[in-house]
Amino acid sequence: MEKRKNTFMNNVAAILGSQFLIKLLGLAYNLIIINIPGFGDAGNGYRTAGYQIYTMLLAISSVGIPNAISKMVSERLALDDREGAERIFRTALALFAGIGLAASLLLYWGADFIALTVVKMDGVQLTLRALSPSIFFVCISSVIRGWFLGRQNVSPNNRSQLLEQIFKAALTVVFVLALSDYTAAVMAAGANAATAVSTALSCGYLVIVLLLYRRKNKCPRPAALSKGGHRAICRQILSLSVPISLSAIITTVSRVIDTATISRGISAAFAEGIPGQAGIPTEAQLQAYAVQLNGMLNKADNITNLPLALNIAFATVLVPTISAALAVGDRRTASKKISYSFLISTLIILPCAAGLIVLAEPFFKLLYPNASQGADILRLASVALIFTALDQTINGSLQGLGRVKVPAQGLLCGAVVKLILNLILIRIPAINVYGAAISSVACHMVAFAICFTSLRRAIPLKMKRTKYFTKPLLCTLFMSAVTWGSYRLAMLAFRSNLVAVVLSVALSVAAYFAAVFGLHILNKREVLELPMGARIARLLKL
Numbered sequence: 001m002e003k004r005k006n007t008f009m010n011n012v013a014a015i016l017g018s019q020f021l022i023k024l025l026g027l028a029y030n031l032i033i034i035n036i037p038g039f040g041d042a043g044n045g046y047r048t049a050g051y052q053i054y055t056m057l058l059a060i061s062s063v064g065i066p067n068a069i070s071k072m073v074s075e076r077l078a079l080d081d082r083e084g085a086e087r088i089f090r091t092a093l094a095l096f097a098g099i100g101l102a103a104s105l106l107l108y109w110g111a112d113f114i115a116l117t118v119v120k121m122d123g124v125q126l127t128l129r130a131l132s133p134s135i136f137f138v139c140i141s142s143v144i145r146g147w148f149l150g151r152q153n154v155s156p157n158n159r160s161q162l163l164e165q166i167f168k169a170a171l172t173v174v175f176v177l178a179l180s181d182y183t184a185a186v187m188a189a190g191a192n193a194a195t196a197v198s199t200a201l202s203c204g205y206l207v208i209v210l211l212l213y214r215r216k217n218k219c220p221r222p223a224a225l226s227k228g229g230h231r232a233i234c235r236q237i238l239s240l241s242v243p244i245s246l247s248a249i250i251t252t253v254s255r256v257i258d259t260a261t262i263s264r265g266i267s268a269a270f271a272e273g274i275p276g277q278a279g280i281p282t283e284a285q286l287q288a289y290a291v292q293l294n295g296m297l298n299k300a301d302n303i304t305n306l307p308l309a310l311n312i313a314f315a316t317v318l319v320p321t322i323s324a325a326l327a328v329g330d331r332r333t334a335s336k337k338i339s340y341s342f343l344i345s346t347l348i349i350l351p352c353a354a355g356l357i358v359l360a361e362p363f364f365k366l367l368y369p370n371a372s373q374g375a376d377i378l379r380l381a382s383v384a385l386i387f388t389a390l391d392q393t394i395n396g397s398l399q400g401l402g403r404v405k406v407p408a409q410g411l412l413c414g415a416v417v418k419l420i421l422n423l424i425l426i427r428i429p430a431i432n433v434y435g436a437a438i439s440s441v442a443c444h445m446v447a448f449a450i451c452f453t454s455l456r457r458a459i460p461l462k463m464k465r466t467k468y469f470t471k472p473l474l475c476t477l478f479m480s481a482v483t484w485g486s487y488r489l490a491m492l493a494f495r496s497n498l499v500a501v502v503l504s505v506a507l508s509v510a511a512y513f514a515a516v517f518g519l520h521i522l523n524k525r526e527v528l529e530l531p532m533g534a535r536i537a538r539l540l541k542l
Contacts, residue, residue: 015312018158022165023309027367029169030302033176034295035370039187043176045291047188048298050127052255053114054192057103057135065096065139066157067399068241069146077151078324089147091233093140100139108132118256120263121291123185130193137196137203144206148213156209164202168194243404250411254443257419258436259294265426266290266433293433296374300381300437303363307352311345311389322400331459338397339461340526342390343468347521349389350476351512355505356382358483362501380437387444394451401458410450414443467521475515482511 033039069092076085108129115125145157171194179190267286274281274289281289325333356363360382361375395407418439425435455461486507490500516522517540527537 014154014158018162019309019312020306022161023306025165025169027302027306029172031367032173033187033191034299034368036176036180036187038180039176039184040295040370042288042291042295043184043188043191044295044298045293046121046123046185047127047191048294049121049259049291050115050124050131050188050192051195052259053118053124053128054107054131054134055255057107065092065142065241066146066149067396068237069143070149071240071399072237073147073150074152074324085150088233088237089143092143092146092237095234095237096139096143097136100136103139104132104135107135118260120260121287123183123188126185126189127192130189131196134196134199137199141199141203141206144210147210156206156213160202160206160209163205164198167201168198171197240404243408250408250415254411254415254418254440257415257422258297258440261419261422261426262294262297262433262436263287263290265422265435266293268427269429269432297377297433297436299364299368299374300378303356303367303378304381304385307349307356307385308389308392310348310352311392322397326401334400335459335461338455338459339463340529341393341397342461342463343521343526345390345393346468346472347475347516349386350472351479351508353382353385354476354480355483355508356385358480359487359501359504362487362497362504365497366501377434377437380434380441384437384441384444387441387448391444391448391451394448394455397455398451398458401455403454403458406454407447407451410447410454411443413450414445414447417446418443471519471521472516475512475519475521478515479508479512483508 030044034044036043069088072088073085076082076088111125111128111132114128115121115123141160145160148154148156172191175190175194176187179187266289267283270281270286270289272280274285277285322334322337325331325337357379360378364373364375364378391407391410398404398406421439421442422436425431425438426433428435431438483504487500487504490503491497494500494503524537527540528534
């Protein structure tokens with residue numbers, strides 16, 4: 001039990017740390033290229049529109065792979081069936097290599113149709129072609145990552161993703177600067193070409209690590225199977241990966257809904273005139289304005305992705321942990337891990353969202369000095385962030401429990417709500433692109449409600465309202481007051497937005513931790529489960 005506890009939290013901490021660095025690097029290079037002259041909101045709009053289509057195809061072809069493979073491999077290893085685990089890996093590698101190649105070719109040859117007909121943004125086809133090779137490499141990488149994760153080994157995955165992000169950050173800036181004399185659409189294509197190169201390098205690293213690991217640990221060579229045997233494994237893999245992928249597909253579809261409805265909605269909302277421009281706008285002017293507003297929406301996503309990275313660790317580690325526990329009939333451990341993960345997710349995401357809401361405008365001025373519009377979008381996105389993050393943890397729990405269809409069903413209902421609200425709200429001139437942010441809040445609230453209800457029915461959870469909801473909310477409200485007051489006092493004292501933001505964040509973090517431990521939300525056992533928990537317990541004299 002002690003070994004399982006340490007493995008679980010150590011893996012969570014390792015993924016949390018690497019994902020934080022990855023998202024921090026992502027935020028850094030996004031800030032740099034958005035502030036490069038000629039790129040701005042327009043270049044960000046082209047880049048984002050193409051990337052959303054790419055992520056949808058990526059979700060179809062690969063997103064469910066790591067969790068599906070990790071679930072199946074961890075179950076086989078829990079039953080000491082090493083040959084069965086190896087057979088699953090080999091079959092999955094062949095299956096998804098073919099799927100990834102087909103998806104890459106589809107994106108490359110269908111780029112013109114997608115850009116001109118689906119999203120109605122001429123220029124996006126360049127970004128789509130630049131991204132197309134990435135799908136094949138991500139599919140290969142995803143199978144290898146799932147194999148390592150099923151063995152409770154997260155180090156190769158973390159290193160490969162961090163390596164990929166380092167290359168992506170450096171190459172994106174280099175490529176955009178090299179193309180700075182060209183149009184925003186060409187610069188955006190260069191930015192996405194950096195993604196393709198980075199995924200190829202990351203995949204190569206994983207292949208090398210895999211070969212070395214297998215040679216060192218002498219992985220067994222499974223007995224040959226008939227075609228029927230391979231088909232049975234393929235069906236099993238797809239029965240898990242497809243429902244998991246559906247969740248990601250629907251999430252990316254929601255973003256594509258934004259791209260498609262913003263372009264059409266803005267054309268309808270401002271057909272009589274664009275703010276700040278004289279006369280009746282042309283179709284080209286309306287399209288350019290829609291691209292700009294879409295870029296504003298993406299700036300908020302760049303910031304909210306950082307706290308989501310802190311939370312994704314629980315969703316990732318829960319799948320193989322719960323699957324292995326249930327494979328040997330240990331429902332008590334599964335229930336405890338789910339409840340504890342939900343509590344820590346709540347304690348992480350509430351202060352992050354509250355801080356972004358209170359400091360939305362100062363953050364935009366600090367991070368986007370040359371394109372600082374859209375702070376209210378960040379406030380709305382931060383509300384959606386709460387439900388998105390908690391849904392991540394719930395979805396990891398449901399997938400580990402074998403209820404892989406529920407997350408997709410919840411997100412599908414949310415996407416329908418989002419589409420309806422987008423069609424109504426974006427066409428209203430006073431709301432325009434903010435309608436997409438409002439609909440995202442509704443979308444994730446609906447998905448969260450459906451998935452949380454299903455989780456409570458699937459397994460008994462000991463979640464007292466005071467401990468899991470009331471006290472974290474009180475701590476967050478107290479921290480928000482400190483954030484608001486300290487920022488304003490710092491601005492009066494130093495007249496510097498940078499200094500005020502840094503001081504306000506530092507004081508807010510200290511106030512929040514003091515409130516959490518002052519209200520005794522975590523007991524001694526729960527503190528000890530944290531990385532460096534023994535030191536924290538001694539410091540707090542628990």
